[in-house]
Amino acid sequence: MYKRLLSPGIKCLLAACICAGIVVGCRKDNKNTGPSGNNNNNGKDTAAIKEDSLRYLMYQIMQVTYADGGRTPDKGLPMYYWYAQVPSINPFDTKYANADSLLEAMKRYAINPATKAPYDRYSFLDRTGDLTNRLQNGISAKSIMATSGDNGIQYAPVLDDTDPNKIRLFVLYADKNSPAGQKGVTRGWEITGVNGVTSFTNTNSSLSYVYNSIVGASSVTLQFRRPDNSSVTYSLDKASYHINPVLFDTVMNVTVNNIQQKVGYFVFYTFADTYDTKGTPTTTKIELDKVFTKFKAAGIKNLVVDLRYNGGGSTNTAEYLDSAIAPASAGGRIMYNYLYNDKLTQHLSTVGLPPSVSFPAQTGGLNLANVFFIVSRNTASASELTLNNLKPYMNVKLVGDSTYGKPVGFIGFNISMYDENHKEKYLADLYSINFETTNANKEGGYYTGIGPDAKAVDYVNLPWGNAGDQNLKQVISYIQSNKFITAFPNGRLAREAGTELLSPISKATPLSTFNGMVDFRLGKRIVGGR
Structure with missing residues (x-):
């Protein structure tokens, strides 16, 4: 910004x-x-x-x-x-x-x-x-005008199979540093009560009540049922916290031709910047470094990056992630190209805007056979940029659903005025589209989304890394046989080891997160802004 x-x-x-x-x-x-x-x-x-x-x-x-x-x-x-x-x-x-x-x-x-x-x-x-504070400093709220953050919960409604007019609520994720995350709330927990209300219907009024209570209100009391059927009630107040975008990470063992292979898997929900406005490493960088150090030490040969709920954020973080994943052969070569309007394109050197971004001379050195991205309609912009950038240099496979579709991004402008006392008054941050991106092969233009190589249903009541996750089943199938599963039995109400599998209803309120990519660096490069 x-x-x-x-x-x-x-x-x-x-x-x-x-x-x-x-x-x-x-x-x-x-x-x-x-x-x-x-x-x-x-x-x-x-x-x-x-x-x-x-x-x-x-x-x-x-x-x-x-x-x-x-x-x-x-x-x-x-x-x-x-x-x-x-x-x-x-x-x-x-x-x-x-x-x-x-x-x-x-x-x-x-x-x-x-x-x-x-x-x-x-x-x-x-x-x-x-x-701006969330994306550039990795902090929930406490910004120019905001006075409170959030409780860290994203949730999804699913149909109650015992009554089609009723819905059930499940936690999609909770930031580990948020008020909910600090209580241990995580994916797969069922929300059974919202401020004392314990029955929810598939109506706009009921869906709005839930959304306004969990996301909009300054505080909320939630009853939860955990996967072991135990119950707990927490009162959660909105708060400011350092965002930790890594929701889960693990090294999986997958047997291929009687040999155990190490597969790295992590869930990443937002592209908060790797460095804040003071140049200090953010929690994003610290956590990403931990994950990749762990994967490199384990000697993983395949990597799974779960972006199913990632609406994007800073392009700096996309570049950091791509540099950690890319093979050595990508070193020093074009990562992605910028496209600007015709007038800016004619004066790039005058304005100070670059035509492209390149990989660093040395990449992360993982030497991967494949990188899999788990994606959905909530996977947007900086997430799409990340996976598109790697396609010219390695075997990239997408699993899940088509992505959101946003090949364009923002520079971001902070707009202020002066009052009669000559004091600067903040008005707003303007996020209007300023550029488009393509990868090194000039591939882009995915305004209607990027289709997956393999379809998979998102069962929201399963914890991260659960064996019943269709997305992970598709990944493991490809690693073992070089083929994806063409069809799964039983549809929405399939069961895995006795566990009911539930997917969100289509009319559910979208995630209350940002969809986009912001290049904070470009604002600094514009002549007069350095």
Whole structure:
């Protein structure tokens, strides 16, 4: 995330806003100048002025020019990837109630001919700064505007096979450092009560109640049934914590031709950055280093990276993970390419944007036969980037379901204004699409997702690493026979060693996590932002 609008390039942008009367009180001889240029702010209150400032600055960054605030539009450098498809818009038009509605309007213009729908289902404004803190510093909340974090739980509803109108709730995962994780809550636990409510129906009202209570509220009391049928009740308060994206890791033994092979398996749920804004290694880097040190010491020949719930995050972490996995032959070669809009492409050296990213001269040295990625419709962006980058250099196999479909990413802009007392006021973080990526073979464009090599159902009531997990069964089948299983018996209500296997309902509320990839490094490279 480009952190402040105070660098030389950004000051030019603010200067243009001063001339337009959007940034208030920046000159002592022109205090309280409003959008119309007069001195009474057109009768607008502070909230309205802030919203006007945000709309104007957002539009300038996306559609006019980041470099000089729009003073020379014929030489401008708009940052939005699809800027050319968006017509000229007056950001102050009253039909746009706020900056969010303006952004939604701008997203409608670039149409994917394959789907007949807009390309951009991704761009958004973060008005709390919470996301930036999560991704760049690896910390849940305690950011610019947010005052609390979360309880660390992601869950899924499944149909109750005894009554099709009822649902049951299961924990998908809980961050080990979160309030829930610190209590031992983990995948496979059933949530049997939410604030005393113990019966849940397959209706929008019931699903919303559960979501708002577990994800939205500052505190919640949950009753759990553990896999051993014991019960426990915990009251969980939202809190800030250092994110640990490694949910589970192990070294499995798989017999191949009467010989035991070591297979590394770990579950990774978010791409929080490997270094924070101060250059300190984050929990993400520390935990990844532990995992790969463990795998290397075990001499694994196959690796399974479980990204089924990973919506992405920092491209720095994707690069770190790829460098740890890639073979020695990839050293120094292209990892992925950037695609920018035409104006930025013509001025890459001037702006300071790179055309590509390469692997380090030396990779992790695992010498793998295969790398398997467990994926789903929740696998997005930086996750897709990670697996796509490795395809030109090694045998990559996908197991599960098709991925989300997001080959584009954000640079990220922190938008601020000055009040009448010359104090900087945070407005929002702008995440609008700025680039697309392809791998070394120029493969990309997966807007509708990347299909798996082998299908597998996600049974959410099974603990991590359980032998009944269809995803792991597919992986083991391929390692042993070089073939995937073509069909599994009994469908959703199959049983494994007496255990009922349950998959989520299709109308379940999506995971309350970020889908995307942010290249924080690009913001620092833009001229004026170094």
